[in-house]
Each structure stands twice: as structure tokens, then as C-alpha cells.
Amino acid sequence: MLADKQDAFGHEIYDYFKGEDRRPFTEIVERDDRYIDHSGGPAMYFSEYKKWPSFEKKAMRYARGRVLDIGCGAGRCSLYLQGKGMDVVGIDNSPLVIEVCKQRGLKDARVVSISEIGPGLGTFDTVIMMGNNFGLFGSFKGARRLLKKMEKITSPQARIIAETNDAYKTDNPDHLSYHQYNKQRGRMVGQVRIRVRYKKYITPYFDYLMVSREEMKNILEDTGWKVEKYIDSGNSLYIAIITKKKR
Numbered sequence: 348m349l350a351d352k353q354d355a356f357g358h359e360i361y362d363y364f365k366g367e368d369r370r371p372f373t374e375i376v377e378r379d380d381r382y383i384d385h386s387g388g389p390a391m392y393f394s395e396y397k398k399w400p401s402f403e404k405k406a407m408r409y410a411r412g413r414v415l416d417i418g419c420g421a422g423r424c425s426l427y428l429q430g431k432g433m434d435v436v437g438i439d440n441s442p443l444v445i446e447v448c449k450q451r452g453l454k455d456a457r458v459v460s461i462s463e464i465g466p467g468l469g470t471f472d473t474v475i476m477m478g479n480n481f482g483l484f485g486s487f488k489g490a491r492r493l494l495k496k497m498e499k500i501t502s503p504q505a506r507i508i509a510e511t512n513d514a515y516k517t518d519n520p521d522h523l524s525y526h527q528y529n530k531q532r533g534r535m536v537g538q539v540r541i542r543v544r545y546k547k548y549i550t551p552y553f554d555y556l557m558v559s560r561e562e563m564k565n566i567l568e569d570t571g572w573k574v575e576k577y578i579d580s581g582n583s584l585y586i587a588i589i590t591k592k593k594r
Contacts, residue, residue: 348458349440355548357443360421363389364447379540379552380528382521386543392421392478402580403477406508409588412472415500417461418480422448428475429453436468464496471500474507479584481511481563485554487535490566498571498591507572507589512537514557516583535562563587 349357359374374386396404407424410433416425419437421444429435429452437453439445440460448456459468461483474497476483484490497507514537517523526536537557543550558566560577567573571592578586 348442348460349550351442352548353550354441354443355543355545355550356420357441358548359389359545360392360441360447361443363393364421364450373545375544377542377544378525380521380525382525389421392423394423396427400580402578402584402586403510405578406477406510406586406588409506409508410473410475411506412502413470414473414475415464415468415471416475416477417464418476418478418483419448419453419456420444420478422451422453422456424475424477425453425456426451436471438464438468461493464493464500466500468500470502472502472505474501474505476507476509477586479510479512479557481509481587482555482557484556484566486538486556487566489554490556491570494567494570494572501591503591505591506575508586509589510584510586511563512557513559513583513585515559537562560585560587 356374363369373389376384376386407427410428412433414428414433414435416435416437419425419439422437425435425437425448435453435455437448437456438459440458442458445456445458484493529536529538535556535558539555540552541555542552564574567589572589573592574587575590576588578588
């Protein structure tokens with residue numbers, strides 16, 4: 348769980364929800380090579396289904412049964428699926444975004460980080476990692492470790508619906524030089540180390556993982572999972588529908 352002074356994303360979401368800060372870009376993302384950018388802004392975390400990109404709408408058709416929403420943010424996906432009659436548990440390491448989810452009507456929202464998932468949450472039929480949240484796996488080893496944990500808390504026919512970004516699809520020289528920097532350190536090309544700033548709040552640095560389709564397949568090997576289908580966005584983003592391998 349993030350301490351209040353570390354909860355930059357939570358404060359951004361909470362302020363937007365309360366109408367205290369409606370600027371389009373308020374969150375700054377700082378990479379460990381000193382590269383600085385802004386996020387897409389808080390409004391996207393509150394967007395209604397009708398305004399979602401078509402590839403995200405297609406992905407939601409694969410959700411079924413009891414759902415675990417990892418990194419649920421303001422709860423847009425959780426609330427949509429809950430509205431479809433599904434039993435949804437939304438988790439996030441930000442206490443403030445969980446408070447926003449509760450105030451927006453999510454019945455089961457918990458302050459739990461991805462590293463803390465386990466049997467105490469129960470058993471799930473679908474795990475969703477939308478909003479590029481495959482990145483929360485952090486690293487090759489971290490992804491494999493957590494996928495094995497997910498295998499144990501999901502039903503035999505379970506699915507993971509995970510969105511990521513193919514880091515190779517860029518011509519930005521700063522990103523390309525960071526790719527080389529990662530290779531020199533023995534890290535995956537799309538493994539970025541970042542922290543988030545909002546007003547006076549700053550998160551600790553954390554690893555965030557973006558992968559190609561081939562890299563995703565390599566990560567899944569021997570974890571009990573396999574890619575069933577890719578849903579393309581038309582740009583570097585894509586969603587993988589991941590299913591359990593038959594024993």
C-alpha cells in the first residue's frame with residue numbers, strides 16, 4: 348500500500364473525481380534516465396463504455412464469472428462488468444483510488460497490490476489487466492512468478508485479459524536509446540523504471556513492463572497459461588486473451 352505522500356496517482360484521481368482539478372494533463376511520469384512525459388490525463392479513467400476504443404470493447408466480451416480487476420484505478424472496467432451482473436473484485440495499491448471506486452458504487456474494492464494476490468481473494472474466472480496493466484508485472488521474472496500465482500487462484504477455464512504496449516513500435520530517439528540502455532543492463536527492452544508525480548506527491552520508482560507478442564509468449568512458457576487471441580488497436584497497443592493450458 349502506498350503512503351499518502353507517495354500516492355500521486357490516487358490524489359490525481361481523487362481530485363478529478365471531486366471536481367477540484369479538471370486540467371487535461373496533471374500527472375508527470377519520470378523515467379530513470381531523466382526522460383519526462385505526461386500521462387493521458389485522469390478523464391480516461393472515468394470514461395463510459397460507449398466512449399471506449401473498439402478494441403477494449405471487444406476484449407470485455409471475453410470476461411465471465413467472477414472477475415479480478417488488477418490495478419482497477421477509478422473502476423471504469425469493474426463498474427461496467429458489475430453492471431453486467433458479474434461479481435467483481437477491484438484491487439489497487441492506491442488507497443485513494445479504492446476510495447473513489449467505493450464512492451462510485453463498486454461493491455468490492457480492496458487496497459491490494461499485484462504482488463499481494465493470493466488465496467485470500469478467492470477464486471476467479473477472469474482476471475483483467477486493462478489500461479496497459481500487463482505492465483504491472485514489472486519484469487520477466489516478476490511476470491512469471493505472478494502468473495503462476497494467478498494459476499492457483501483461478502478456475503480451470505479462467506482467462507486473463509491483458510493490455511500492453513509493444514515498445515518496439517516507436518521511432519522516438521529517446522525511447523530507442525533507452526532500449527539500448529536496457530540491453531546493456533540485461534533488462535527487457537520495454538522494461539521501464541519510472542515514478543509518477545502529481546502536485547507535491549511522488550511515488551517511489553517502480554518497474555513497468557511493455558512487451559511484444561513474441562516476448563509475451565516467452566513469458567507465458569511453463570506458467571500454465573497461453574495466448575488464445577490478440578486484439579489489435581491499430582497502433583502499438585494490443586490486448587491478449589490468455590487462457591489456461593490443459594493439464
